[in-house]
Amino acid sequence: MVYVSLGVAIVSELIATSLLRVNATNAGFNPLLLLGIIVFYCISFYSLGQSLTVIPTGVAYAIWSAVGIVILTVLDRVVYHTHFMWQVYVALALIVCGVILLNLYAPSHG
Template identity: 35%
Template sequence: MNPMLLAYILLALAIISEVTGSTFLVKSEGFTQLVPSLLVFIFYVISFYLLSQVLKTIPLGIAYAIWSGVGIVLTALIGFFIFRQSLDLPAVIGIGMIIGGVIVMNVFSKSVGH
């Protein structure tokens, strides 16, 4: 398998793990609930391990920008759809800017190394 493709697959899995961990962070109720608290830890460890593997191929700044940007967007969407947390217009605009930044970086930056 192409190393760059594998790196992006691992990055996607790292993002999913981080967002899942963040979702359980809400359910942990300040780490007072054992099972959700353990799941936070497990998913964060998985996420950081996968991110560390991604860094063998994708530069830190690029990988972290994608990981955090996509994670922010997905976490906001989970907050909106699952936890019924509202997003006002400035929040939606900000999320759009994050998505735009990740797209610009991946499409136009020579740092990404396609």
């Protein structure tokens, strides 16, 4: 169940950060976007906190941030057609490898 909480934290953080991008590309202030950003970040941090009851903090945070970085980079490429140099993809692969290694050698968690 803690991995469900971590998954909710990741998805809600992705939504909030994506709304930040939408807000930045639109001219003017949109209170509904701001409300959505606040709500989804609150959900994200609450859910992340719930996952910390079992998963070690470093492991949970590494998974949360790494998955967010990778998915948001892919979304930037697909949705906004952002072009990245090959080094960015190498860096993303290293991030994923780091999280996998952290999960393999971190203290046992349920």
